[in-house]
Amino acid sequence: MITKYxxxxxxxxxxxxxxxxxxxxxxxxxxxxxxxxxxxxxxADFGCRFLLGHNDYEEMRVKTFxxxxxxxxxxxxxxxxxxxxxxxxxFMTKNGVVIDPKSGLIYHVxxxxxxxxxxxxxxKLVFSVEYKAKKGGNIELxxxxxxxxxxxxxxxxxxNLVTINHEKSGDYNKVxxxxxxxxxGVTENTTDSIPFIINKITLDNLSLPEKIELxxxxxxxxxxxxxxxxxxxxxxxxxxxxxxxxxxxQEMNDESESEELxxxxxDQDLRDINEALIxxxxxxxxxxxxxxxxxxxxxxMVAIKLAHIKDPINVTIRITFNSNPEFLEVKVINSxxxxxxxxxxxxxxxxxxxxxxxxxxxxxWEIYNSFNTGKNATDVNFKEDKIIKxxxxxxxxxxxxxxxxxxxxxx
Amino acid sequence: xxxxxVVKGNDWLDKAIRLFEALxxxxxxxxxxxxxxxxxxxxxxxDAYFVYYDPFEETKIGIFLEAKNxxxxxxxxxxxxxxxxxxxxxxxxxxxxxxxxxxxxFNQANLINTGVIVLWVNDKFEIDTYRRYLENxxxxxxxxxxxxxxxxNDDILRFCSIIETCKIIQQKTNSNNGEQDLISFHYPSLxxxxxxIESLNTLTLEYLFSKYIFIxxxxxxxxxxxxxxxxxxxxxxxxLYFDDVKLNNLNLLYNFIIRYQLxxxxxxxxxxxxxxxxxxxxxxxxxxxxxxxxxxxxxxxGSISKLLKFEFDYMQQFKDYFMRxxx
Numbered sequence: 001m002i003t004k005y006x007x008x009x010x011x012x013x014x015x016x017x018x019x020x021x022x023x024x025x026x027x028x029x030x031x032x033x034x035x036x037x038x039x040x041x042x043x044a045d046f047g048c049r050f051l052l053g054h055n056d057y058e059e060m061r062v063k064t065f066x067x068x069x070x071x072x073x074x075x076x077x078x079x080x081x082x083x084x085x086x087x088x089x090x091f092m093t094k095n096g097v098v099i100d101p102k103s104g105l106i107y108h109v110x111x112x113x114x115x116x117x118x119x120x121x122x123x124k125l126v127f128s129v130e131y132k133a134k135k136g137g138n139i140e141l142x143x144x145x146x147x148x149x150x151x152x153x154x155x156x157x158x159x160n161l162v163t164i165n166h167e168k169s170g171d172y173n174k175v176x177x178x179x180x181x182x183x184x185g186v187t188e189n190t191t192d193s194i195p196f197i198i199n200k201i202t203l204d205n206l207s208l209p210e211k212i213e214l215x216x217x218x219x220x221x222x223x224x225x226x227x228x229x230x231x232x233x234x235x236x237x238x239x240x241x242x243x244x245x246x247x248x249x250q251e252m253n254d255e256s257e258s259e260e261l262x263x264x265x266x267d268q269d270l271r272d273i274n275e276a277l278i279x280x281x282x283x284x285x286x287x288x289x290x291x292x293x294x295x296x297x298x299x300x301m302v303a304i305k306l307a308h309i310k311d312p313i314n315v316t317i318r319i320t321f322n323s324n325p326e327f328l329e330v331k332v333i334n335s336x337x338x339x340x341x342x343x344x345x346x347x348x349x350x351x352x353x354x355x356x357x358x359x360x361x362x363x364x365w366e367i368y369n370s371f372n373t374g375k376n377a378t379d380v381n382f383k384e385d386k387i388i389k390x391x392x393x394x395x396x397x398x399x400x401x402x403x404x405x406x407x408x409x410x411x
Numbered sequence: 412x413x414x415x416x417v418v419k420g421n422d423w424l425d426k427a428i429r430l431f432e433a434l435x436x437x438x439x440x441x442x443x444x445x446x447x448x449x450x451x452x453x454x455x456x457x458d459a460y461f462v463y464y465d466p467f468e469e470t471k472i473g474i475f476l477e478a479k480n481x482x483x484x485x486x487x488x489x490x491x492x493x494x495x496x497x498x499x500x501x502x503x504x505x506x507x508x509x510x511x512x513x514x515x516x517f518n519q520a521n522l523i524n525t526g527v528i529v530l531w532v533n534d535k536f537e538i539d540t541y542r543r544y545l546e547n548x549x550x551x552x553x554x555x556x557x558x559x560x561x562x563x564n565d566d567i568l569r570f571c572s573i574i575e576t577c578k579i580i581q582q583k584t585n586s587n588n589g590e591q592d593l594i595s596f597h598y599p600s601l602x603x604x605x606x607x608i609e610s611l612n613t614l615t616l617e618y619l620f621s622k623y624i625f626i627x628x629x630x631x632x633x634x635x636x637x638x639x640x641x642x643x644x645x646x647x648x649x650x651l652y653f654d655d656v657k658l659n660n661l662n663l664l665y666n667f668i669i670r671y672q673l674x675x676x677x678x679x680x681x682x683x684x685x686x687x688x689x690x691x692x693x694x695x696x697x698x699x700x701x702x703x704x705x706x707x708x709x710x711x712x713g714s715i716s717k718l719l720k721f722e723f724d725y726m727q728q729f730k731d732y733f734m735r736x737x738x
Contacts (some may be wrong), residue, residue, distance in 0.1 A: 001665060002659075003659075003662060003666060004666055004670075005666045007601075007602055008602055009471065009602045012659055025550070026546065029550070030542060030546045031545075032545060032561045032566065033558065033560055033561075034495055034550050034558070034559040034561065035557075036550060036551060036553045036559070037552070037553065037554075037557070038554055038555060040553045042556035045556075046556070046617075048601075049467050049617040049622055050617050051599075051618070051622060051667075052621065052622055053622035053653070053654030053655070053660055053663070054654060054655070054657070054660040054663045057653070057663075066637065157444060185567070305697065334676075339552065
């Protein structure tokens, strides 16, 4: 709520320094004012001459300070033999009920039926989750951080898609807690079997060559042929991790053997990989990659820059297989518009960003599922899923506490 | 184009010209002038060309006007894009042509980078659809900056309202400037402006698209002194107010008036563009209550300000006026 009328020189600075070129132009475009120029200075010059109203300045303020409005998302699949509407009833049982008194975890769910006019639309359950987490504070030593985020379950025969719009990585675990509570609630009162199981993309279920192949297939995917109409311009960043997989129960692992090393791929190697991709090579045949495999390294994160074929826009998206907690995150980390052969920072609308994130997620599921035809090994009963309770210590193996105090079963 | 279309088009052009003349703009040259562009070896048709003094540029500026009169279904995003692109080309190419100076500009040193497209939708104007189109139009990029204003039904009706309200103000106050037809508008000295011209009979495009328009004027007042009555006048500030009638918005106006030192008046008369509704009346009452408290709490520049009296009135709204006229 602005109470002091902004000085025109302040407005000029706002537009010039704190608004992106496209946002500034769009701000005036929707008011019927078209500023035909190639730089923010001209827009700032003209823009500060209007005596705008309260809501106009609020809108300007929101457009500027929201600089880090980059979207991110993680997805898992909810597999069930039940009908979607029946699942809805299951989730309604704990709607608005405090699930965990300690954290105040609570959710509110809405059923949204599909739009009959739109073939592609699906039935959805939209969840809004609230909980409290403890956080170090400035005034109190430990204060409650009230967190909220939402997630959506979309009906799908192939496994209902759960899209989590997490703010913090801790949110992911809360989704699992919600599923756990609902499932317990359903089985407690009836003789029904577990209503659903969770299916997620995890590198842990892949062999080492398959881990590499997943990235290989992703980087060689023909994005230009899909509805995004963009191509992979280059790999901006790629990170490797040493394979620590053992089949022994957790207690028997020697700590020194199972150090998890995460490294950034050095620039020269990154260039090698980019070259290989441009040539259209398979990553697996690449000498560098083979060296990595021999030393039991695999990729766990990659950031790719996708450039639109027609419009002068590019988007950089980071795909990370987090280990603490263990989930796949797809995030937009940058986007730019090419103006006069120079990159000018640009924030895409949430809808546009989500399009990119959704497509990449789709592609990853496609690739992942192709590894597991016939095997049911990808289904993980979320009750036995790892929920990391203590913070990771660098260089040491994370403390993993199983909810049932059993070693993780390799299914 | 069919004969009747041409007539209808010209009819609308005449009305549009009269609209802007009523806002203080000067038309230079005639309507519908064709200007030869020598290097492209073609001609560009200019509906009308206007000039006014711009207090920011500190010079007179030239404005190309294009008048359009269409049905809503013809107003598509591509139509709007095409029209704007055409205007961009006009601003780019016409000023350099000799014929332009001979027929329209008369060799004056006007700064020419502005275009106005006056689009009247002559059946049902769908404002939401139109606003959506505006957001999605792609516009070209040029090194030499241009400003193009796309004015449509709600803007046009707002301008009509401004003109009518100014007439009423002139009748009620001492604002008749002898020969001049139009009232004097007050241009606050914003810090981005170096010159000091504060009063003009013209409404610039920036002012037309602002949420406040200020008029500094006087109002006659009768004072009783003993047995006789003396006719005097008091200074008043008139605000044509287009923002929402909400407390935050009104408070921001109040803050503007204080900061730009417009408060040394007997009263502020605010003409609201938004209508007389119950919600608005409640907000105005609340604002007046707040205002009374302000007198005691307000320190600005070290001096205690006196109570700034506010009065509210409503601008005349035109909904169908033009619809009837343009058919």
